[in-house]
Amino acid sequence: DIQMTQSPSSLSASVGDRVTISCRTSQTISIYLNWYQQKPGKAPKLLIYAASSLQSGVPSRFSGSGSGTDFTLTISNLQPEDFATYYCQQSYSTPLYTFGQGTNLEIK
């Protein structure tokens, strides 16, 4: 099984900040890594697929990078609506997928 390690588990930031969230996998997965945003009481929303491709309709302040085992989600110029929980998900072992444990982004 591919293990996912997200860090940090929680993060406090202010509007206008730039934040980065890390996701590390237990084995190399090329670029088969996706990122989701989830707000309380809502279904997750796809932000980034294939490590760095922006899903249609997602603001350009969201970006993803990485390959192999180390990946990063970056949010530039944080907006109030960005405070949420973020998950990474590997799709290398398709279609047996796994999620990271989540990063809770809170307002400082």
Added chain:
Amino acid sequence: QLQLQESGPGLVKPSETLSLTCTVSGGSINSSRYYWGWIRQPPGKGLEWVGSISYSGSTYYNPSLKSRVTISVDTSKNQFSLKLTSVTATDTSVYYCAAIVVLVGAAGSWGQGTLVTVSS
């Protein structure tokens, strides 16, 4: 734009079978572009992949649940379903259905989720 909607009982007794259906609109469940999946989330916790089914009916289950899970597809109704047997309180979760783009393995469309509580 695909839309998905879960339906089924919100309360299931321990040792019984949890059954949920996902109705797909805005596209055909016969599309080879998608897998159709179930993901669950215990209250206050993270996301767990339950399993997926292809348009041809091939199934893929989370190994930790494999002995208890069945996912099936009904092309005539544009629906797919989840059955989870011998449930316990640890199966209490919000259950989401999702459309997974096969090419990248990303869930681009989700249902709103349905809370299933296991309790007597």
